[in-house]
Amino acid sequence: MPICIPGQLPAQDVLSGENIFTMDSNRAATQDIRPMEVGILNLMPNKIETEVQILRLLSNTPLQVNVNLIRVDNLAPKHTPQAHMDAFYHDFSEIENKKYDGLIVTGAPLAHLPYEDVKYWDNMKDILEWAQRNVQSTMYLCWAAHAAMYHFYGVQRKLRDNKLSGVFEHKVLDPYNELLRGFDPYFYAPHSRFGYIDSDVYNSVKGLHVITESPEAGAYTVVSDDKRMVFVTGHPEYDPETLHDEYYRDLQADLHPAIPANYFTDDDPTKAPLVRWRSHGSLMFNNWLNYYVYQTTPYDLNQLAEKAQPKR
Template sequence: MPLHLPKHFPAIERLKQENILVERGEEETAHGQVKPIKIAVLNLMPTKLQTETDILRLLSASPLDIEVAWMRLRSHTPTHVPAAHMDAYYHYFGELVSQSFDGLIVTGAPVEHLNFEEVDYWDELTQIFSWARTSLKSTLYICWAAQAGLYFHERIHKYALPKKMFGIFPQRVLHPEVPIFRGFDDVFCMPHSRHTEIRKEDILQHPELTLLAESEECGVSMCMTAGGKEIFITGHMEYAPDTLDQEYHRDAGKRDDVDLPRHYYRDDNPAKGPLVTWRAHAHLLFTNWMNEYLR
């Protein structure tokens, strides 16, 4: 089934090049026979257009009819995307709160160096977290958003790492019976790009949380509240094949102490490009989330 996107949405052409079925314009969904699943996405990433494409690519993997609404904050003005794009395609939380949504995705954000309460949009963000818990079927928290959600809902703190967690890391599935892992292998790979962590011992002190997946190298990668009401992912399953490559070259152009992303380049050689090991499980994870938690 297709994704339903606004006319002229920038990601449409890229998705069509990847043979992803897209319908343009709300009027094209008006005569549909099946009520679509409605998902709001709070996109906090500075690379908004790339993140839009990355998330839509994974949402398209489901056979379900999907409607996506992009959410913005009144308390924060993005500086890395044209204002015209935000005005055309994004809606303030107050404009969406009265609508009926099934799920919410909250992306990462480059604010790890700040305490949560120091983030300029923290108050508005926590209003959204509260709304999601009481009004939606499930929320998917990604990277920094996972840390923020765990802090707000459970008072679990994040901790600074001595060195950036950067690369592709194998994750061990701890509860294969949980529906989010339907069809998963016992081990799957997940991209990580972060300077902070959530600690396993803190998760285990909260009986309302289930630790879902972890890695010997990068620690906690997934946990959830009862019934998948909130699913917290500390990495970036949505990342495109070249995202870590772009991050590496961006940082290497500024400093000479940047490590290669681990388990990413063929033979650890940037000239040979990345070996993609997470794509299939990324599609499966998002499909399972929609099928098992939003229907």
């Protein structure tokens, strides 16, 4: 089944070129089924690139998925035309009375900024609280995973001296968890961050469990017992060239970045990347939609139960 996205969204042409079936809202209205309602709170500066990455992963499912793109504030985005935001994004005020089967909150390049100094932190807190009442299952990616841990549980991230960048091997710790169904015992995933929270800290929070981790990158996937919160500290959505582009961007900015680990062939940045994470990323999103969203959400979203409030 297709994903339903706004007509004329640039991602539509990209996905169609990859033989991924999408349709606009007018056609979706004629389908006599109950589609999944999924929101994407996109915090990344280059929103168009991130849209394509997330939508690609959501498309690999037999479920029909209606997608709403959500913005955290009205400030002009850094690398996205204002016209694009006005045409395709919803202000939070426009959707705060709506219920969603699933919500994805992306990362953000805010590594060294205290949460309270983030310009939209108050809005972010409001959305996190809203999701507790209005969303069946929420997936937090990278910075958003740490931000949610801080807001809900008072857990503060630590910062590395050097950025963790590269593609790392991870071990499945809970092979019977439905989010990991079909995973090999070991798999690869990209990371690009300074922040981290130790696995034992996640596991010390009642109702949370680390289900995949890496010796180099630490905890990667953390889930709640009720399946309504998923924390992913890396970037399963990344394109093959994303770490390449980040590396050369930082070089040009004289940030002296380390070469992303286990990414370029022979660790040589003049050679092509070794792409070995996309199958796991697709499978994770498919499992999330199926087992954490579709099989747990009520048919009538108005019957969505409020999540038990996390305890600090």
